[in-house]
Amino acid sequence: MDVVSPELNILLPDEIMDTEAIVMDDDPPAESPAASGQSQPSDDAPIPMETDVLAVPEIVSLCSDAPPTQRTQALTTSITTDSTLCSTTSATQLLLTPSIASSSPLTLRPATASTLTSTTPKTTTSLGGVSLTSGGLQKLSANHQIILNKVASSPGADTTRSPGTTTITPGGQKFMVTAIGKSGQSIVLQLPHTGSKPGSGQGEAKANPQHFKVLTIGGRTDLKPVMVGQAVSSASQISTLQAQQLKTVQIAKKTQVSSAGPIKFIITKAVNNKGLTAQTSVSNVITGRVLSTSSPVTPPRTITLSETLSSNSKIAISPLKSPSKLTMVSVASQVPNSPQKSVSLPLNMAHLGQQILVQQSTATSPAKPMKPVQTVTVGGPQFKTIFPLSTSSNVQQIQVPGSRFHYVRLVTATTGSSTGQAGSHCTNSSMTAKPMVVNTAQVRMSVPIIPAQTMKQVVPKPLTSSGQVLTTQTQQRLIMPATPLPQIQPNLTNLPPGTMLAPGSGNMGYTVLPAHYVTQLQQSAYVTLASSSGFPTPTGIQTQARLPLNGLSTSDAASRPRKPCNCNKSQCLKLYCDCFANGEFCQSCNCTNCFNNLEHETERAKAIKACLDRNPEAFKPKIGKGKEGESDRRHSKGCNCKRSGCLKNYCECYEAKIMCSSTCKCVGCKNFEESPERKTLMHLADAAEVRVQQQTAAKTKLSSQISDLFTRTTPAITSGGGRMPFTFVTKEVAEATCECLLEQAEQAELIQQPQATAERMILEEFGRCLMRIISSAGKTDCPSINC
DNA sequence: GAGTTTGAAACT
DNA sequence: CAGTTTCAAACTC
Known part of the structure; x- marks a missing residue:
């Protein structure tokens, strides 16, 4: 099945071009035309730089207006290849989440001049160069998500409609919009049928602006307006942030066989709930690519997926454990009147179980009002995004259940141009204007996300220091330096949790650094970040609504101070080092000859690459979370203890406070449910813990009493009273x-x-x-x- | 704090 | 994949 033109295949990575997800045959991905293409990106191939990808349209318009392909029953959204920015009122969060349960593959392809029409026996949806193929109803597994799912037109299609599902029939095809977790929600995703041939060509797609209309999501009160990191192109008109409301559109997709989990693309876009008096456009930056959402005064609204060039952007890549999610938060200012350079942004959607969260924000002006803190649950209870509460914070902490790491998104505040009216400053009273010094210059960034093995990310070296941060949580992705440095291609998929790409020194355009270091940078006044910015203080990071991470709640993880390492010979670049293994920079450690810092970013990147080569799962949490909660937590690999009886902290299972399982290869294990030794130890540990708690409580009480005593007696003494x-x-x-x-x-x-x-x-x-x-x-x- | 034990990681 | 070595944490004294 000819899905993509050969020219486009050249630009597409193997995994993207994997037709397995599209074609229903048994051909392996390697046999797909794209995979076999000589131009397939490979590790040895030159790194696609900005100049190399100019042929790729900078802006990909997500237009929902594409007519469905009758033959393939595919809905192809119009693709805008020009630089036109679709106007939008504010950032709207679009959650394109391939459902795990969905049986249809999902492919996300970069917008190119060629037509991106995905054909599949099942439903296919192409959105602005992103070909989303979904079939049937996906599993509704999360709240606050709208599942855009095309219902099979065939009468006998096996579709199980859930409550709150709306079926839209554009051009004879039915599309079902489902509000996940909310029954009866009034969610309308309108995909007008223009009658034009779907996905026949880039120009056609452009010419046919789709109206991707997202109406009110009834009952979704918990999804409060997100005021974070609103990126607005300087040329675009921005609506007031107050009226913005985060909406999530989830498109269920089938995960790819090769990948571990479902892929989720979360495109954060604020929706102006208030009167859309003016046509506004917002550019969402996704690793150098801008997702521009066009929101005319009246719906339908055009969502444009475009690329933007930004400088001095930081990319945080935080691979999650499961399902892997790709979270990208970039802060970039779109240069007004400046043509966007075409940047190849192969968004590999072939990776299953990946979630991309795109948060936009612009930083064209130093002073930027910050958005109120918002906690948004994305993708169900297992994925929460905490937005900075008020004022000052341009840091968004992302809580990812199952992961013991905190993901922080750094976004620049909106500029004055980001307000509802073009060129006007934000007058939203809800936002406490706090000066933002981040990203005062134009941001220029292009970060193509490419598939695992062959994927290359082009991260141009920042021209100026900016606070642009892009957090990417994905699997099997490579971070490519701004300058050709083929030998260092860390697999972003399995990078240490929270790893982020930051503008680095040397020949590396970006430094692989953990998201934890965002806080570290803030605390240590990292020059690149803090110098220009108003990086929010650690207090600005929201810590509420923590979710269990790796068996431990994030609060536990946060409250528990990280133990400093004592590495001597490993240079803290081996998994021996807990800091390195946890994706953290060494800070306040006792290590010697430490290379786990920004000063040795190159070595660190190599080390990460080496670790991932040895074990792609190296940076994933070892303790997985079972279905039923903590009790089902178990070591992914199992321990191999021989002498400790698995009752000492030598044993990773015991250390994680879990019992050994069948995966363990331990000898003389006593760490099982009925083990008397274990029970004894547990009792002792409990007793000790109780004792500690009592002591702590006693100390606290004593301190309180003493404090109270002085508080009460001091006035009496001074006053000459009692x-x-x-x-x-x-x-x-x-x-x-x-x-x-x-x-x-x-x-x-x-x-x-x-x-x-x-x-x-x-x-x-x-x-x-x-x-x-x-x-x-x-x-x-x-x-x-x-x- | 020094020395020993231990098992994961790294290496062959 | 198995055996060995290296390493740093855990543990003991």
Whole structure:
């Protein structure tokens, strides 16, 4: 089945061109035309640079107006290959989530001049160069998601409609919009049928602007307006941020066989709920590519997936464990009146179980109002995005269940041009304007996301320092330096959690650094980030709504200080080093000859690459989470203990507080449910923990009492009012008491009492003295001690 | 704090 | 894949 033109195949990575996801035959991906193409990107092939991909349309328009292909029953959205920015009111979050349960493959292809028409026996949807193929109803697994699913036109199609599902029939084809987790929600995803031939050509796609209309999502009150990182092209008109409402459109897709999990593309786009008085456009930047959403005054609204060039952008790549999600948050200012350069952005959607979260924001002006904190649950309870609460934060912390790492998205604040009216400053009162020094210059960035083995990411070296950060959480992706550096192609898919690409030094355009370092950078005033920016202080990072990560809640992970490593020989570039293994930079460690820092970004990138070569799962959490919660957590590989009986922290299972499972190869294991040794240890541990808690509570209480005592007594003393007992133990009283005690001792000597009796007499006298002092406390005058 | 034990990671 | 070595954490004294 000829899906993509040969020219396009050249630009597409293997996995993208994997027709397995599209064609229903059994041909392996390698046999696909794209895969066999000589121009397939490979590790040895030159890295696609910006100039190399100019042929690729910069802007890919996600137009929902494409007419469906009758033969293939595919809905092809119009593809805009020009630089036209679809106007939009504000950032709208579009969650294109391939459903795990969906049986149809999902392919996301870069927009090119060629027609991107996916053909499949099942439903196929192409959105602005992104070919989304979905068949049947996908599994509704998450709340706050709208599943755009095409219903098989065949009468006998096996479609199980869930509550809140709306079926739209554009051009004879039915498309079902489903609000996940919400029954009866009024979700309308309108895909007008223009009657034009779907996906026949780039120009056609462009000429046929689709109206991707997202109406109100009923009952979705929890999905509050997201005010974070609103990127607005300077030329675009921006609506007020107040009216923005985050909406999520999920398109269920079938995961690819080769990948681990479902792919999710989350395109964050704010929807202006208020009157769309003016046509506004917002550019969403996805690793150098801008997703421009056009929102005319009246729906339908055109969503444009475009690329943008930005400089000094940071890309945080945070591979998640499962399902892997790709989260990309980029902050870039779209240069007004500047033609966008075409950048190949092979978004490999072939990787299953990947989720791409794109958050846009522009930083064309230094002063930028920040958006209120917003906690958004994306993709169900297992994926939450916490947006910065107020004011100052341009950091978005992403909580990913099942992962013990925190993902932080850094976005620049919107510029004045990002307001509802073009050229006008944001007047949204809800946003506390806080000066943003990030990304005052134009952002130029292009980061193609390419498939795992052959994928190359082109990350142009930033021209200027900016706060643009793109967080990518995906699997099997390679980070390519701005300059050709083929030997270093870290697999982004399995990069250390939270790994981010940051503008680096040397021949590397970007540095692979963990998202944790975002905080580290903030704390340490990392020059690249902090120098220009107003990187929010750590306090700006929201920590609420934590989800269990790797068996441990994020709060636990956060509260638990990271242990400093003590590496000596590994240079902290081996998995021996916990810091490195956890995707963190060494900070405040005791290591020697440490290379796990920005100063050795090249070495670190190589080390990551080496680790991933040895074990693609190297940076994934070892402790997976079972279906039923903690009890089902188990070590992915299992331990191999021989002497510890798996009852010491040598054992990774025991250390993770889980029992050994069948995957373990341990000898003499005592770490099982009925093990008496284990129970004993558990009891001891519990007792110790209780003791510690009691001690802590006692200390806290004591401190509180002392504090309270001083708080209450100080005014009394100063005011001359009532006196506390300790105030009566004056020097005179103490001396008198001592005299009494000495007198008692002399008495004992005189009567030649034994020492024990003498001591008792003295103690008794001391008791009497205390009683007199106490009794005198209630009197106004000073106590008198008389033996 | 030094030395030992241990098992994962790395290496062959 | 198995055996060995290296390494750093855990543990003991």
